[in-house]
Amino acid sequence: MAGSTVNGGISFWYARDGLPAPREPLPGDATADVCVIGGGYTGLWTAYYLKKAAPFLQITVLEARFCGYGASGRNGGWLYNGIAGRDRYARLHGHDAAVRLQRAMNDTVAEVVRTAAEERIDADIHAGGVLEVAYTPAQAARLKAFHAGELAFGEKDRVLRGARETAERVRVAGAVASTWTPHGARLHPVKLVKGLAAAVADLGVTVHESTPVTEIRPQHAVTPYGTVRAPYILRCTEGFTASVKGQRRTWLPMNSSMIATEPLPPEVWETIGWEGRETLGDMAHAYVYAQRTADDRITLGGRGVPYRYGSRTDNDGRTQPATVRALRDMLVKLFPTTAGVAVDHAWSGVLGVPRDWGATVTLDRSTGLGWAGGYVGSGVATANLAGRTLRDLIQRDSGQAGDTELTGLPWVNHRVRRWEPEPLRWLGVQAMYAAYRGADRRESAGLTVETDRIARLADRISGRG
Numbered sequence: 001m002a003g004s005t006v007n008g009g010i011s012f013w014y015a016r017d018g019l020p021a022p023r024e025p026l027p028g029d030a031t032a033d034v035c036v037i038g039g040g041y042t043g044l045w046t047a048y049y050l051k052k053a054a055p056f057l058q059i060t061v062l063e064a065r066f067c068g069y070g071a072s073g074r075n076g077g078w079l080y081n082g083i084a085g086r087d088r089y090a091r092l093h094g095h096d097a098a099v100r101l102q103r104a105m106n107d108t109v110a111e112v113v114r115t116a117a118e119e120r121i122d123a124d125i126h127a128g129g130v131l132e133v134a135y136t137p138a139q140a141a142r143l144k145a146f147h148a149g150e151l152a153f154g155e156k157d158r159v160l161r162g163a164r165e166t167a168e169r170v171r172v173a174g175a176v177a178s179t180w181t182p183h184g185a186r187l188h189p190v191k192l193v194k195g196l197a198a199a200v201a202d203l204g205v206t207v208h209e210s211t212p213v214t215e216i217r218p219q220h221a222v223t224p225y226g227t228v229r230a231p232y233i234l235r236c237t238e239g240f241t242a243s244v245k246g247q248r249r250t251w252l253p254m255n256s257s258m259i260a261t262e263p264l265p266p267e268v269w270e271t272i273g274w275e276g277r278e279t280l281g282d283m284a285h286a287y288v289y290a291q292r293t294a295d296d297r298i299t300l301g302g303r304g305v306p307y308r309y310g311s312r313t314d315n316d317g318r319t320q321p322a323t324v325r326a327l328r329d330m331l332v333k334l335f336p337t338t339a340g341v342a343v344d345h346a347w348s349g350v351l352g353v354p355r356d357w358g359a360t361v362t363l364d365r366s367t368g369l370g371w372a373g374g375y376v377g378s379g380v381a382t383a384n385l386a387g388r389t390l391r392d393l394i395q396r397d398s399g400q401a402g403d404t405e406l407t408g409l410p411w412v413n414h415r416v417r418r419w420e421p422e423p424l425r426w427l428g429v430q431a432m433y434a435a436y437r438g439a440d441r442r443e444s445a446g447l448t449v450e451t452d453r454i455a456r457l458a459d460r461i462s463g464r465g
């Protein structure tokens with residue numbers, strides 16, 4: 001069965017939907033008002049909102065490969081209200097500031113759904129919310145704590161369910177409890193990024209593909225084909241940031257891998273349920289995330305080999321056979337009736353992880369350099385909030401507008417120290433994930449009913465906890 005699995009090819013989403021027609025590279029030196037580096041959700045949403053707010057601005061997007069080449073064309077399609085670093089921001093700026101951030105994220109899910117409809121982007125969006133399940137006692141304890149924590153951050157519409165009610169939604173083997181929030185939707189990542197790139201180009205933004213930026217300086221984005229000069233240069237390169245000169249230790253590129261099954265026959269769906277098409281996750285330390293696609297497949301993702309030595313990133317999405325086997329085993333563990341189902345595709349991508357595991361959006365007023373990212377595993381919605389926030393920051397800086405609700409959010413202009421040099425970086429991440437996997441095994445075997453203390457220690461050492 002594994003033999004028939006396509007591995008790589010950027011992602012399953014492109015295999016079904018086709019790679020986009022290429023756009024022209026930068027033809028030579030150029031000028032702009034704003035230069036955006038990276039054509040993923042962050043860069044494209046930023047260009048979109050800026051151009052909408054100020055149509056007179058000349059905006060140029062420079063993309064190394066093609067729009068949607070990175071995580072935005074490979075992700076699990078969870079559009080949801082999680083933001084990396086919220087709890088840290090609560091500690092740094094107070095609970096109320098973090099509640100404002102959470103509210104902004106809840107609104108962001110609705111904003112993406114609304115804007116996609118307005119721009120006639122059919123991205124298979126289904127607003128079924130997010131369901132997270134627990135199937136060990138330790139996971140159940142974490143789930144209850146997580147649920148209570150989310151309520152404390154203002155999510156009054158979140159629902160806790162027991163084993164029977166969970167099974168009425170989705171029959172995950174051994175599930176003992178779940179928590180559900182309405183602030184989430186399933187989507188087709190590539191349909192969204194393709195539609196967004198087309199919307200941005202239609203608005204009059206200049207988009208150059210096959211144009212890698214090799215160096216970023218104030219007012220300069222340097223490429224092999226010429227330099228774009230602009231008062232504002234925005235770095236939106238997420239998991240690829242380490243490849244930009246001077247940024248090697250800024251955000252660690254973390255791999256995430258996924259599989260997509262063949263469409264499941266109706267008799268298998270009858271055993272699983274999942275009529276609500278919620279995005280689905282678990283509470284393991286090395287957690288999995290899944291969706292039921294519009295054409296009735298299951299896509300499921302998890303960590304795989306988390307980090308490659310020296311911050312290396314990509315091989316067009318190929319993933320290790322051992323990771324494909326592990327994800328398939330996980331699928332069958334969650335849904336035993338999928339044992340005979342073929343895995344059609346496997347792929348991987350990179351996400352950006354800051355040293356404190358907190359997402360940020362920044363505009364340095366003294367240089368005009370800006371950036372957004374470090375979303376860890378939750379950038380599908382967060383990138384939209386980042387795009388609107390960069391718009392507001394630039395409008396404020398250029399005197400077109402004042403402070404807004406978004407410019408006052410606690411993740412704005414947050415600075416964090418860089419990652420350790422190699423080999424410490426590699427050793428640290430390997431050790432952390434080995435600890436997580438060991439903790440998951442011990443919890444699954446019922447050897448501990450509370451969150452494993454080694455996993456807790458790994459959280460603290462890695463800067464995650």
Ligand SMILES: Cc1cc2nc3c(=O)[nH]c(=O)nc-3n(C[C@H](O)[C@H](O)[C@H](O)COP(=O)(O)OP(=O)(O)OC[C@H]3O[C@@H](n4cnc5c(N)ncnc54)[C@H](O)[C@@H]3O)c2cc1C
Pocket residue numbers: 037038039040041042043062063064065066067068069070071072073074075076077078079080211212213214236237238239240241243244255256257258289301348349350351372373375376377378379380381382383
């Ligand atoms: C397998 C996987 C599953 C995921 N699942 C989810 C999920 O279900 N929900 C969720 O919320 N998040 C998920 N994420 C994370 C989410 O996809 C990302 O956070 C989000 O797409 C980041 O968007 P971005 O535009 O910042 O980065 P990217 O989409 O990575 O875009 C960066 C772009 O910059 C370009 N680039 C890089 N370097 C240069 C350069 N030097 N010059 C010019 N261009 C450059 C790249 O080619 C790329 O197109 C997942 C990530 C992965 C990898």
